[in-house]
Amino acid sequence: MSLLCSCAEALKLKGKSAGSQQNFKELYLKHCPTSLRTPPMEYHQNMSVNPVTAPFDKALYYIYKRFRCLHLHEGIDRLQNLTIQGKTIYIGPSLLDKLGTDAYAVDLLRILDWFSEITLNSLFDIL
Numbered sequence: 001m002s003l004l005c006s007c008a009e010a011l012k013l014k015g016k017s018a019g020s021q022q023n024f025k026e027l028y029l030k031h032c033p034t035s036l037r038t039p040p041m042e043y044h045q046n047m048s049v050n051p052v053t054a055p056f057d058k059a060l061y062y063i064y065k066r067f068r069c070l071h072l073h074e075g076i077d078r079l080q081n082l083t084i085q086g087k088t089i090y091i092g093p094s095l096l097d098k099l100g101t102d103a104y105a106v107d108l109l110r111i112l113d114w115f116s117e118i119t120l121n122s123l124f125d126i127l
Helices: 001-011 020-031 057-071 108-126
Strands: 041-044 082-084 087-089 098-101 102-106
Touching: 001 020, 001 108, 020 057, 020 082, 020 087, 020 108, 041 057, 057 098
Parallel strands: none
Antiparallel strands: 041 102, 082 087, 098 102
């Protein structure tokens, strides 16, 4: 996942002055087929109890922070414990991840297959 993220941001689709996260998002927002934009993850906006399927842009944000920043930059935006309606949820790879004010429930095996597929299709669209 980290390698795919790094490759996507290295394309510099937004130009030299753009940040790496902008380049990363540009590849997928501009070139990913609409039919593949439903990620295998749930999203708890502002720590809501009722999750929804993560919007495509939020899924990209999570993937970039979780798999690129967290693993390649010594824990930048380290994921942390969260509280929903007074209950502390201890976070692990099979539970919820908190990122900013939101929480994500992610199937780590399915997300790899999905992200690989959207990367391949986005790169084909560029060609």
